[in-house]
Amino acid sequence: MNNFSGALRLTDLNDFIGPSQECIKPVPVTKSKKRGVVKLHDDGALTQNSLPLQKETISLTDCLACSGCVTSAETVLIESQSIGTLQRARVETHKSHVFVATLSPQSISSIAHKLRMGYVETCQKLIAALKCDGYKYVFSSVEGSELCHQLSAEELLNCSREKNLPDTNSDKSVNTSVKKPVLASACPGWICYAEKTQGAAVLDHISRIRSPQSIMGALVKSVVSQRESVPYSQVYHVSVMPCYDKKLEASRADFVSKEHDCAETDLVLSTAEAFDLWGNNSTDMMEGRNFDSVLTDSPFPFKTPVGGGSGGFAERILHHVARSLGASGPLEMNFKQLRNKDLLEAVVVINGTEFRVAKAYGFRNIQNIIQKIKHKRCNYDYIELMACPAGCLNGGGQIKLEDSGELSEVTAVYTSVSTDEIKNSKPLLPDLFLTSYKAVEKSTSALNTQW
Amino acid sequence: MVKLTLEATLSGHKGQVWSVDWSPTSKTLASSGQDKSIKLWRQEGGSWVCVTTLEGGNTRTVRQVAWSPCGNKLATASFDSTTCIWEYDRNTSTWDLAATLEGHENEVKSVAWSGDGDYLASCSRDKSVWVWEVMDDDYECASVLQVHSQDVKKVVWHPTDPLLFSASYDDTVKVYKEFGDDWECAESFTGHSSTVWGLSFNKSGDKFVSCSDDRTLRVWCRDENKATKYTCKSTVCGFHSRPIYDVSWGRHGYIATAAGDNAIRLFEQQGASLLLSHLQSDAHFGDVNCVSWKGNLLASASDDETVRIWTLET
Amino acid sequence: MNGAALQNATPTLKQASTDRETSPDDWDDEIFDEVDAREIFDLLRTIKDPEHPHSLEELSVVQEELITCNDVDNYIDVRFTPTIPHCSMATLIGLSLRVKLLHSVANRFKIDVRVTPGTHQSEEAINKQLGDKERVAAALENPQLLNMVNQCIYGAG
Numbered sequence: 001m002n003n004f005s006g007a008l009r010l011t012d013l014n015d016f017i018g019p020s021q022e023c024i025k026p027v028p029v030t031k032s033k034k035r036g037v038v039k040l041h042d043d044g045a046l047t048q049n050s051l052p053l054q055k056e057t058i059s060l061t062d063c064l065a066c067s068g069c070v071t072s073a074e075t076v077l078i079e080s081q082s083i084g085t086l087q088r089a090r091v092e093t094h095k096s097h098v099f100v101a102t103l104s105p106q107s108i109s110s111i112a113h114k115l116r117m118g119y120v121e122t123c124q125k126l127i128a129a130l131k132c133d134g135y136k137y138v139f140s141s142v143e144g145s146e147l148c149h150q151l152s153a154e155e156l157l158n159c160s161r162e163k164n165l166p167d168t169n170s171d172k173s174v175n176t177s178v179k180k181p182v183l184a185s186a187c188p189g190w191i192c193y194a195e196k197t198q199g200a201a202v203l204d205h206i207s208r209i210r211s212p213q214s215i216m217g218a219l220v221k222s223v224v225s226q227r228e229s230v231p232y233s234q235v236y237h238v239s240v241m242p243c244y245d246k247k248l249e250a251s252r253a254d255f256v257s258k259e260h261d262c263a264e265t266d267l268v269l270s271t272a273e274a275f276d277l278w279g280n281n282s283t284d285m286m287e288g289r290n291f292d293s294v295l296t297d298s299p300f301p302f303k304t305p306v307g308g309g310s311g312g313f314a315e316r317i318l319h320h321v322a323r324s325l326g327a328s329g330p331l332e333m334n335f336k337q338l339r340n341k342d343l344l345e346a347v348v349v350i351n352g353t354e355f356r357v358a359k360a361y362g363f364r365n366i367q368n369i370i371q372k373i374k375h376k377r378c379n380y381d382y383i384e385l386m387a388c389p390a391g392c393l394n395g396g397g398q399i400k401l402e403d404s405g406e407l408s409e410v411t412a413v414y415t416s417v418s419t420d421e422i423k424n425s426k427p428l429l430p431d432l433f434l435t436s437y438k439a440v441e442k443s444t445s446a447l448n449t450q451w
Numbered sequence: 452m453v454k455l456t457l458e459a460t461l462s463g464h465k466g467q468v469w470s471v472d473w474s475p476t477s478k479t480l481a482s483s484g485q486d487k488s489i490k491l492w493r494q495e496g497g498s499w500v501c502v503t504t505l506e507g508g509n510t511r512t513v514r515q516v517a518w519s520p521c522g523n524k525l526a527t528a529s530f531d532s533t534t535c536i537w538e539y540d541r542n543t544s545t546w547d548l549a550a551t552l553e554g555h556e557n558e559v560k561s562v563a564w565s566g567d568g569d570y571l572a573s574c575s576r577d578k579s580v581w582v583w584e585v586m587d588d589d590y591e592c593a594s595v596l597q598v599h600s601q602d603v604k605k606v607v608w609h610p611t612d613p614l615l616f617s618a619s620y621d622d623t624v625k626v627y628k629e630f631g632d633d634w635e636c637a638e639s640f641t642g643h644s645s646t647v648w649g650l651s652f653n654k655s656g657d658k659f660v661s662c663s664d665d666r667t668l669r670v671w672c673r674d675e676n677k678a679t680k681y682t683c684k685s686t687v688c689g690f691h692s693r694p695i696y697d698v699s700w701g702r703h704g705y706i707a708t709a710a711g712d713n714a715i716r717l718f719e720q721q722g723a724s725l726l727l728s729h730l731q732s733d734a735h736f737g738d739v740n741c742v743s744w745k746g747n748l749l750a751s752a753s754d755d756e757t758v759r760i761w762t763l764e765t
Numbered sequence: 766m767n768g769a770a771l772q773n774a775t776p777t778l779k780q781a782s783t784d785r786e787t788s789p790d791d792w793d794d795e796i797f798d799e800v801d802a803r804e805i806f807d808l809l810r811t812i813k814d815p816e817h818p819h820s821l822e823e824l825s826v827v828q829e830e831l832i833t834c835n836d837v838d839n840y841i842d843v844r845f846t847p848t849i850p851h852c853s854m855a856t857l858i859g860l861s862l863r864v865k866l867l868h869s870v871a872n873r874f875k876i877d878v879r880v881t882p883g884t885h886q887s888e889e890a891i892n893k894q895l896g897d898k899e900r901v902a903a904a905l906e907n908p909q910l911l912n913m914v915n916q917c918i919y920g921a922g
Binding site: 197339340341363364365367368371374389 | 553554556584591592593594595631632633
């Protein structure tokens with residue numbers, strides 16, 4: 001399975017383990033108080049005191065916290081976040097659970113291109129298909145992006161270039177405040193790579209604001225459970241994303257509600273998977289369909305943020321920075337290409353303060369940025385960093401394109417509805433939208449060392 | 452009658468010597484190995500001496516050392532997962548550590564400068580091949596190519612065209628070309644039945660020979676219609692009894708091989724195939740890891756902790 | 766070691782062999798003693814399994830019959846038999862065997878260490894890795910691996 005981003009694939013060097021030996025994660029065994037005799041039966045089954053011994057299973061969350069393989073994580077991933085699992089959940093729980101979905105604008109653009117339809121029509125078609133399929137609410141992840149941009153702007157205004165205070169936090173691998181240049185946190189491939197291969201020197205620069213997907217995750221279940229008067233755990237949240245790595249993101253321990261002991265986003269489908277499920281439904285009942293909104297009772301518009309197909313982080317964040325600093329009028333940002341087409345920078349002066357931002361996509365640009373940060377030669381304020389070359393519209397979960405020229409057509413669909421006037425109310429509990437990163441400790445056991 | 456005459460045995464390295472490379476601009480030989488150092492050797496007053504030892508760059512075995520085309524820089528690939536760049540300072544006549552390139556996840560196995568010196572390529576057990584753009588003292592990653600399914604053993608540039616070749620534990624050779632502002636894999640060559648340890652081009656670049664753990668050499672000829680396409684025209688087997696770790700195609704046409712049977716063999720082209728012209732049995736007291744031609748001089752590096760210099764006589 | 770359960774918790778054990786019988790010729794410096802399979806076996810049989818407190822001889826991982834030694838051609842061939850066909854320790858055991866030989870026998874010998882045919886599901890892959898001198902050399906520069914290998918060879922250290 002090669003759908004993961006290149007950055008993620010590179011972190012997993014399990015070139016030397018046979019399939020049956022893949023997982024090296026030690027499973028915590030709860031010792032039973034009663035002593036007993038374990039018996040091996042002819043068929044290979046093990047029993048203790050005549051009861052079958054429990055088989056330990058490894059969850060994706062275990063895999064993510066382990067420096068071992070991700071080959072087995074892929075297997076677990078296919079199991080836990082597949083169309084099959086979703087369909088089983090639908091069959092088993094459709095009576096008890098309220099099903100809701102969040103659609104990313106990149107996925108919509110990809111499907112629109114495939115269907116040769118406009119952005120708005122495609123939204124309406126998908127909303128109609130989902131509602132017919134029993135989904136009670138269909139949200140746009142742009143609502144989450146917008147919150148992400150607002151909060152990231154505040155974060156950017158509050159952070160210094162270098163942490164001046166001595167680090168008093170005993171647990172040094174958890175970053176407490178972010179340092180400039182602030183790096184976008186929305187790309188799970190990049191986050192996974194950074195946590196598995198980079199230490200605090202890099203992790204301290206990653207924005208602590210959640211990604212749009214996990215901001216939606218933080219809101220959707222509590223909002224829907226209130227509106228529908230059902231328990232939190234009986235809301236089933238499906239997210240449709242351009243990126244396979246998002247499945248990993250949704251499985252992070254941080255994005256499991258501790259209060260309700262339940263994932264905030266139950267299942268992530270890639271664009272291609274979602275297209276298989278809903279793309280070919282008839283186009284009846286499209287009229288008058290709208291996105292629901294998590295924060296208001298009115299429909300959420302069929303819009304994408306300005307600033308390009310990766311979610312417009314750099315541009316929208318500076319837009320909000322300008323508003324906070326009291327600047328009026330539209331923000332003029334001219335990105336100029338640097339060494340390659342996936343590395344762009346812009347310098348803007350807002351009320352006398354200069355801000356330098358960059359967009360850097362693809363693994364090679366991630367590498368160059370990491371090296372510059374490590375050598376303290378990176379003087380940007382904010383970097384929209386994404387693991388896929390050409391950014392998120394080119395994500396590994398998108399519908400396969402015939403040739404690379406088609407990507408510009410997908411981009412055209414996305415930008416046809418781009419706006420810098422998305423408004424939403426500011427959330428009350430910004431802490432809800434924070435997350436943290438932790439360097440994955442390298443396994444020190446020689447038994448697990450690959451050589 | 453083709454033969455090799457032993458010119459000198461260079462002692463000084465502690466542990467396996469993995470690599471030798473001749474300076475393109477002078478009769479200086481660089482060697483590297485398990486002792487983490489790089490040694491430069493020159494003929495002074497009739498005998499070969501170690502003129503410089505570079506230490507303190509890499510922290511583990513230096514698997515390969517490579518001269519830049521200008522002769523003023525050395526790149527080293529190391530098991531410590533980095534590539535070090537050493538630069539010669541004319542004013543002080545010293546070699547200084549100019550850069551340490553990080554990014555590979557584990558052992559870097561090979562490093563190579565492009566003919567114009569604008570690019571540096573490196574490869575690693577992490578299965579990736581990296582292309583670095585050289586700009587004065589700055590090295591920027593221009594591409595990360597993850598096409599091999601296993602450990603990548605060797606990177607080699609085409610002698611005249613901007614094409615990069617890599618050989619791997621996955622038994623294949625792959626070729627990469629520029630694609631827009633990035634690089635992409637253009638072809639994959641299969642045929643060897645085990646690890647491909649190295650490859651070497653003839654002068655014009657219309658042929659290359661690859662050597663493998665499968666104890667064979669393969670000769671590949673360029674397709675007339677497609678610059679990146681090479682086809683295997685012959686397999687040379689039955690000569691080597693242990694893995695062939697390196698191959699070097701000299702400008703005079705003689706192909707030297709370094710093998711795990713302590714021997715150096717010389718081949719010459721005969722039609723599409725190769726003819727054994729000379730067998731230097733017991734060239735070293737251990738595996739021969741690397742061979743490098745400069746005119747009629749051949750340098751060899753071995754597990755026996757020495758470098759030897761041979762003269763080709765025809 | 767981690768908390769994972771042993772893969773083969775109850776291996777079959779074999780009695781360790783007694784020391785080789787010596788003859789007066791062995792002590793005569795004038796007589797050239799060829800290195801033979803038994804000598805190689807004696808070098809290897811005491812190596813400990815990474816997971817068990819037992820020796821590779823007791824576990825029948827190394828057997829004298831599966832060792833070939835040709836003193837004239839300077840060649841040693843060792844086949845080892847993992848206790849179970851999916852043993853994940855097989856490469857580590859092979860590495861320990863190879864390292865012990867590298868440390869002990871004259872460097873004129875060419876050494877091959879391989880899995881006994883048909884005794885491991887990843888036989889080919891393990892043989893390829895153990896036959897790759899570059900991978901072996903790099904592995905021995907990894908302090909954790911080296912420590913583990915030394916423990917297997919020379920006991921707790």
